[in-house]
Amino acid sequence: MADNKVLIVGTMAFDEVETPTGSSGKIIAGSATYIALATSFFDVESAIVSIVGRDFPQDYFIELSKRNINLEGVEVDNSGDTFYWKGRYHKNLNRRDTLVTDLNTLANFNPIVPDNFKDAEVALLGNLHPRIQLSVLDQINTEKTTIIVDTMNYWIEGTWDELVQVVAKTDIITINDEEALQMTNATNVMSAAKKISKMGPSHVIIKKGEHGALLYHKEQTFLAPAAVLDNVIDPTGAGDSFAGGLAGFLASQPKLDFETMKTAMVYGSSVASFCVTDFGTKSIVNTTFSQIKERVKHLKTLVHFEAP
Amino acid sequence: MADNKVLIVGTMAFDEVETPTGSSGKIIAGSATYIALATSFFDVESAIVSIVGRDFPQDYFIELSKRNINLEGVEVDNSGDTFYWKGRYHKNLNRRDTLVTDLNTLANFNPIVPDNFKDAEVALLGNLHPRIQLSVLDQINTEKTTIIVDTMNYWIEGTWDELVQVVAKTDIITINDEEALQMTNATNVMSAAKKISKMGPSHVIIKKGEHGALLYHKEQTFLAPAAVLDNVIDPTGAGDSFAGGLAGFLASQPKLDFETMKTAMVYGSSVASFCVTDFGTKSIVNTTFSQIKERVKHLKTLVHFEAP
Numbered sequence: 001m002a003d004n005k006v007l008i009v010g011t012m013a014f015d016e017v018e019t020p021t022g023s024s025g026k027i028i029a030g031s032a033t034y035i036a037l038a039t040s041f042f043d044v045e046s047a048i049v050s051i052v053g054r055d056f057p058q059d060y061f062i063e064l065s066k067r068n069i070n071l072e073g074v075e076v077d078n079s080g081d082t083f084y085w086k087g088r089y090h091k092n093l094n095r096r097d098t099l100v101t102d103l104n105t106l107a108n109f110n111p112i113v114p115d116n117f118k119d120a121e122v123a124l125l126g127n128l129h130p131r132i133q134l135s136v137l138d139q140i141n142t143e144k145t146t147i148i149v150d151t152m153n154y155w156i157e158g159t160w161d162e163l164v165q166v167v168a169k170t171d172i173i174t175i176n177d178e179e180a181l182q183m184t185n186a187t188n189v190m191s192a193a194k195k196i197s198k199m200g201p202s203h204v205i206i207k208k209g210e211h212g213a214l215l216y217h218k219e220q221t222f223l224a225p226a227a228v229l230d231n232v233i234d235p236t237g238a239g240d241s242f243a244g245g246l247a248g249f250l251a252s253q254p255k256l257d258f259e260t261m262k263t264a265m266v267y268g269s270s271v272a273s274f275c276v277t278d279f280g281t282k283s284i285v286n287t288t289f290s291q292i293k294e295r296v297k298h299l300k301t302l303v304h305f306e307a308p
Numbered sequence: 309m310a311d312n313k314v315l316i317v318g319t320m321a322f323d324e325v326e327t328p329t330g331s332s333g334k335i336i337a338g339s340a341t342y343i344a345l346a347t348s349f350f351d352v353e354s355a356i357v358s359i360v361g362r363d364f365p366q367d368y369f370i371e372l373s374k375r376n377i378n379l380e381g382v383e384v385d386n387s388g389d390t391f392y393w394k395g396r397y398h399k400n401l402n403r404r405d406t407l408v409t410d411l412n413t414l415a416n417f418n419p420i421v422p423d424n425f426k427d428a429e430v431a432l433l434g435n436l437h438p439r440i441q442l443s444v445l446d447q448i449n450t451e452k453t454t455i456i457v458d459t460m461n462y463w464i465e466g467t468w469d470e471l472v473q474v475v476a477k478t479d480i481i482t483i484n485d486e487e488a489l490q491m492t493n494a495t496n497v498m499s500a501a502k503k504i505s506k507m508g509p510s511h512v513i514i515k516k517g518e519h520g521a522l523l524y525h526k527e528q529t530f531l532a533p534a535a536v537l538d539n540v541i542d543p544t545g546a547g548d549s550f551a552g553g554l555a556g557f558l559a560s561q562p563k564l565d566f567e568t569m570k571t572a573m574v575y576g577s578s579v580a581s582f583c584v585t586d587f588g589t590k591s592i593v594n595t596t597f598s599q600i601k602e603r604v605k606h607l608k609t610l611v612h613f614e615a616p
Binding site for chain 2: 093221262299
C-alpha cells in the first residue's frame with residue numbers, strides 16, 4: 001500500500017437527531033463525512049465522492065481540506081438542497097425511528113471518481129443504492145484496490161439483485177447483525193457470516209453496536225470489543241466512523257493479513273467510541289490520534305486475560 | 309482456599325423446553341443441577357442444598373454423586389412433585405415465554421446447610437426467593453466464604469426489600485443486562501454496574517447472553533467473551549453453568565484477585581458454551597475438562613489482538 005490512498009463514496013448530509021436526553025438541531029452529517037473524518041487520524045490521503053446541494057456550508061469544505069481530505073469528487077448541485085435525514089432514538093439507543101428522509105440532490109448523484117484515486121489502496125463504499133456502488137466499482141481498479149462495502153436492510157429488501165452484484169466484488173463487507181440475519185435467513189451471526197462470505201467477500205464484518213463487531217475470514221473468527229461507555233449521547237455515525245477507522249488503519253499499513261485486520265477493527269471501534277459521545281461530528285473532530293491510540297490500549301486491557 | 313468447597317443453593321427441577329427446532333420432553337434441570345455439574349469440572353467438592361418431590365429419579369442422585377457432588381442438603385419431600393417449568397423460546401433464542409410454572413414442593417423449601425459446608429470457600433446462591441437466600445446467609449460463615457448471588461426480574465419486582473438485604477451481603481452478583489438496567493433505572497450497563505456495586509457487591513457481573521459478560525470491580529472493567537456458536541439448541545441453563553464454572557474455578561484457586569476473576573469468567577463462559585448445544589444437561593455431562601480448557605484457549609484467540 002504505497003501511497004496510502006482511501007477513496008470514500010457516501011453521503012454528505014444534514015441530520016436532525018432526537019435522543020432521550022436532547023436534540024441536535026440541524027447538523028452536518030452523512031456517511032462520507034463520518035468516514036472521511038475517521039480516516040483522517042491515520043497517515044493517509046482520503047478523497048470523498050459525494051453530492052451536496054446549494055445549502056451546504058462552504059466553511060465545512062475548508063475544515064475537511066485541512067484534514068488532508070480531497071474534495072475534487074464532491075459535486076455541488078445548485079438545483080436543490082442537501083440530503084436531509086431526521087430521526088429519533090428510543091430510550092434503548094440501539095433502536096431508532098426515521099422521521100424524515102429528503103433525498104433532495106442525492107437523487108441526482110452520479111459518482112465520478114477522481115483519476116488519481118482510481119487505484120487507491122482502499123475504497124470504502126458507504127451505505128448507498130447498490131447501483132451507485134456498482135458505478136463506482138466500474139470506475140476503479142478493483143484488482144489493486146481493497147473494496148470495503150457497507151449496506152443495510154433498505155437495499156436488501158428493495159434492490160437485491162444489484163446488491164448481490166456489489167457483494168460479489170467486495171473484499172470486506174460491513175453489515176449490522178440483524179441485517180446479516182435478514183440477508184441470509186440465518187438464525188445466528190456465525191451462520192450468517194459464512195453465508196455472506198460465500199457471496200463474495202473474503203472478510204465479513206458483522207457490526208453488533210455496543211457489543212462490538214465480529215470478523216469472519218476463512219474459518220477464522222475475531223471479536224473486536226466496543227468500549228463500555230456510560231456517556232453515549234448520539235449513536236449516529238458509529239458504524240461509519242468504525243468503517244472509516246478500519247479503512248484508514250488498513251491503508252496506512254504495508255500489508256493486509258488477519259492480524260492487521262484485527263487491529264484495524266479495534267482502531268475502528270476506538271474511533272466510533274469517541275464519535276458517539278456527542279451529537280454529529282462534534283466529538284470526533286475534537287479527538288486526537290493519541291486519544292484514539294490510548295483507547296485501543298484500553299480495549300486491549302478490557303478483553304485480554306490470562307489462561308493456564 | 310484450603311479444601312476447595314463450593315456450597316450451591318438452587319432448584320432441582322423438571323423442565324420442558326420448546327425451541328424453534330425441537331422439543332426437549334420432560335427433562336431434569338434446575339439451577340442447582342446446572343451449577344453443580346459446572347463446578348464438577350474443577351478440583352472442588354460441591355454440595356447442593358435443594359428440594360425435590362416424590363417423582364425425582366433416584367438414578368440421577370447417583371449420577372451427581374459420582375461427580376463428587378454432596379447431596380446431604382437435598383430434601384426429598386414425598387408430599388408432592390418436583391418443581392416443574394415449561395417454556396418456549398422465540399426464533400431469537402434470547403427471548404422466551406414461560407408457559408407453566410408449578411412450584412410443587414419448592415413452595416416448602418427450607419434450606420438446611422450441611423455443617424461441613426458452612427465455611428465453604430464459595431457459596432453460590434442460585435436464582436431463588438431472596439428470603440431463602442437470606443436464610444442460607446444466616447447459616448454460613450459469611451466472613452470466610454465468597455458469596456455469589458444470582459437474581460432475576462421476578463425478585464426485583466416482587467421482593468425488593470429482601471433482595472436489597474441479600475445484595476448487601478453479596479461479594480459477587482450475577483445478573484442479566486436488561487435486569488440490571490431495571491434494577492437501577494440506568495440506561496447503560498456501565499452505570500448499572502456502578503450503582504449495583506454501591507449496594508454491596510465488590511464484583512458485579514452483568515450477563516449479556518451471546519455477547520458475553522461484563523465484570524465491574526473497583527473502577528476496573530473486563531469483558532468475558534462468549535463463544536460464537538452456530539449450533540445453539542437450548543439456552544436454558546447457560547447463566548447457571550456460567551456461574552457454576554466461575555464458582556468452581558474460583559474455589560480451585562489459591563486466591564481471588566482481579567486476574568483470577570477474569571480467568572474464572574472465561575471458564576464459566578466455556579462451560580456455558582457447551583451447555584447450550586443440547587437440551588438440558590445432556591451436553592454438559594458429556595463434556596470433558598480438556599474440552600473446557602481447549603475452549604478457553606479458543607476464546608483467548610477469539611478476542612486477543614496486537615496493538616502497536
